[in-house]
Amino acid sequence: MDLFTIFLVFSITFIIWWDTRERRRSTRFPPGPPRLPIIGSLLSVAFKSSIPSIAFAKLAKIYGDVMYVKMGSLDAVVFSSHEAANEIFNHDKANDRVTAGFVADRNMDQNMGIIWGNGEIWQTLRRFTIRTLRDFGFGKAASMDVVINEELTKFLEHFSNKLNQKTEDIMVISKEFLDLSVLNVLWRLVTGKSFELGNDRLEHLLLLSNEFIRGSKNGGDISLTFPVLREWFPEWTGRTRQRECIKRLCDFCREAVNEHRQSDSYATDPQSFIDVFLAKIDQNENKYIFNDEQLIYTLLDLLQAGADTSSNTLTFALVYLTLHPDKQENVHKELDAAFPSDDVITVAMKSKLPYCTATLLETQRYSSVLPFAPNRETAEDIKVKNYIIKKGTAIIINLQAMHFDEGVWGDPHVFRPERFLTRDGAIDKRKAELVVGFGGGRRVCLGQNLAESTMLIYFTTFFKYFKLERVAGGNGKLAPSTVPVLGLVYSPRPFEAKIICRG
Numbered sequence: 449m450d451l452f453t454i455f456l457v458f459s460i461t462f463i464i465w466w467d468t469r470e471r472r473r474s475t476r477f478p479p480g481p482p483r484l485p486i487i488g489s490l491l492s493v494a495f496k497s498s499i500p501s502i503a504f505a506k507l508a509k510i511y512g513d514v515m516y517v518k519m520g521s522l523d524a525v526v527f528s529s530h531e532a533a534n535e536i537f538n539h540d541k542a543n544d545r546v547t548a549g550f551v552a553d554r555n556m557d558q559n560m561g562i563i564w565g566n567g568e569i570w571q572t573l574r575r576f577t578i579r580t581l582r583d584f585g586f587g588k589a590a591s592m593d594v595v596i597n598e599e600l601t602k603f604l605e606h607f608s609n610k611l612n613q614k615t616e617d618i619m620v621i622s623k624e625f626l627d628l629s630v631l632n633v634l635w636r637l638v639t640g641k642s643f644e645l646g647n648d649r650l651e652h653l654l655l656l657s658n659e660f661i662r663g664s665k666n667g668g669d670i671s672l673t674f675p676v677l678r679e680w681f682p683e684w685t686g687r688t689r690q691r692e693c694i695k696r697l698c699d700f701c702r703e704a705v706n707e708h709r710q711s712d713s714y715a716t717d718p719q720s721f722i723d724v725f726l727a728k729i730d731q732n733e734n735k736y737i738f739n740d741e742q743l744i745y746t747l748l749d750l751l752q753a754g755a756d757t758s759s760n761t762l763t764f765a766l767v768y769l770t771l772h773p774d775k776q777e778n779v780h781k782e783l784d785a786a787f788p789s790d791d792v793i794t795v796a797m798k799s800k801l802p803y804c805t806a807t808l809l810e811t812q813r814y815s816s817v818l819p820f821a822p823n824r825e826t827a828e829d830i831k832v833k834n835y836i837i838k839k840g841t842a843i844i845i846n847l848q849a850m851h852f853d854e855g856v857w858g859d860p861h862v863f864r865p866e867r868f869l870t871r872d873g874a875i876d877k878r879k880a881e882l883v884v885g886f887g888g889g890r891r892v893c894l895g896q897n898l899a900e901s902t903m904l905i906y907f908t909t910f911f912k913y914f915k916l917e918r919v920a921g922g923n924g925k926l927a928p929s930t931v932p933v934l935g936l937v938y939s940p941r942p943f944e945a946k947i948i949c950r951g
């Protein structure tokens with residue numbers, strides 16, 4: 449026998465042994481695409497689409513809404529329908545986050561913060577953060593209205609100045625436009641201070657955060673499928689750069705903490721979330737939860753979760769309404785009828801704005817800025833739909849698949865805010881609940897209330913004062929596009945639009 453024949457016989461024997469073992473191991477696993485040794489189902493995923501959420505959605509049509517996918521060394525079950533996701537959202541043994549790959553690097557291989565924290569640390573920090581932020585007005589409509597409107601006024605001034613500096617009324621609109629202003633709303637509630645718009649250093653920090661987020665694709669990320677490659681090829685896999693981004697963001701949060709610590713009154717007269725946390729650290733209880741590093745990671749969580757998500761969604765709304773002038777006209781008509789004078793728009797006025805609310809819901813659905821909820825993993829063997837999901841299996845919740853489920857939406861690929869309205873023009877609450885962009889269960893987004901209020905006030909006030917028009921024959925590269933820049937969070941591409949001030 450020559451060497452080639454020996455190799456062939458060995459390979460075939462290995463594949464048959466591996467396949468038999470896999471089948472025996474997985475008799476009650478959910479169905480899924482064929483698996484090969486080492487790479488698992490990666491080829492099946494890659495052949496469907498280069499975008500993981502779309503590839504999984506296509507495979508789910510074949511294998512079902514609870515589907516087992518092995519990718520490299522990652523054992524995962526993908527949930528793709530509302531019914532299946534609700535079951536997992538509410539399962540008390542499916543609340544832990546996966547902490548491998550880029551998450552391990554981000555959290556220094558430790559159990560840190562809220563988004564990627566687990567167990568008692570996550571529960572305590574989440575509860576503490578919600579309660580403390582509420583004391584500073586977070587989640588209370590009246591206090592949020594004031595902060596949001598103050599930051600919005602600064603943004604509109606900044607925007608108008610930029611517009612006035614131009615000889616033409618054509619501008620390139622990018623998400624960076626809104627990032628800092630939207631972050632200011634959150635940052636004020638957290639630190640008591642806001643940033644100056646146009647501050648280069650902060651804009652640079654936001655770019656770093658964005659770069660980190662774009663470097664990870666959650667379900668399809670090489671750092672999860674072959675974590676060892678991150679160790680061997682840190683440059684090529686982007687690990688070195690991601691670690692650098694996180695280090696600089698942590699340094700920034702550390703500076704904010706040190707500034708607050710220098711104030712004599714943080715314990716006696718706390719003015720912000722940081723002050724209350726510092727006072728808690730001084731009490732010296734629960735030191736493994738209330739310490740400087742956990743505070744820094746909690747700030748980093750809020751900064752990263754709050755910065756990109758709301759501003760990206762808002763910028764997508766600007767893109768979609770530039771592409772759909774008829775929908776923009778409906779928004780203008782509703783705003784003109786509801787606010788004939790220069791009223792300040794507040795959250796309490798939402799009931800007067802069903803079409804605008806429907807447009808934001810449709811934007812959240814259509815953009816699916818977080819295509820996946822951050823991955824979770826099972827804390828023990830669990831049973832879902834008569835399938836067994838083994839302890840330690842990654843749970844991938846495909847939010848984008850739910851937002852584009854033809855059985856639910858009929859025409860999911862059409863941008864149509866009207867789908868959220870009843871015949872008499874009110875919001876169809878049952879339909880609205882099918883938008884799952886904030887996730888669900890005990891891990892549901894902590895900032896949902898703030899994000900919804902910020903987006904409503906920014907969106908309506910912007911369109912009250914401005915109209916966006918597509919630039920005829922403009923720079924083709926900068927035409928408004930619905931195709932996002934991929935990453936953990938989808939980002940809109942910069943686009944050129946004609947800005948018309950409305951009386």
Ligand code: HEM
Binds near residue numbers: 574749753757896
């Ligand atoms: C449009 C804006 C936003 C979207 C689409 C969004 C979406 C999400 C999603 C999908 C999750 C995961 C939920 C799950 O696992 O089921 C999440 C978690 C989280 N979000 Fe948001 N979010 C937004 C805005 C914000 C804001 C403004 C904050 C700031 C307070 C925030 C803070 C968090 C935190 C701390 C978590 C982790 C919760 C946990 O693991 O317990 N988010 N968000």
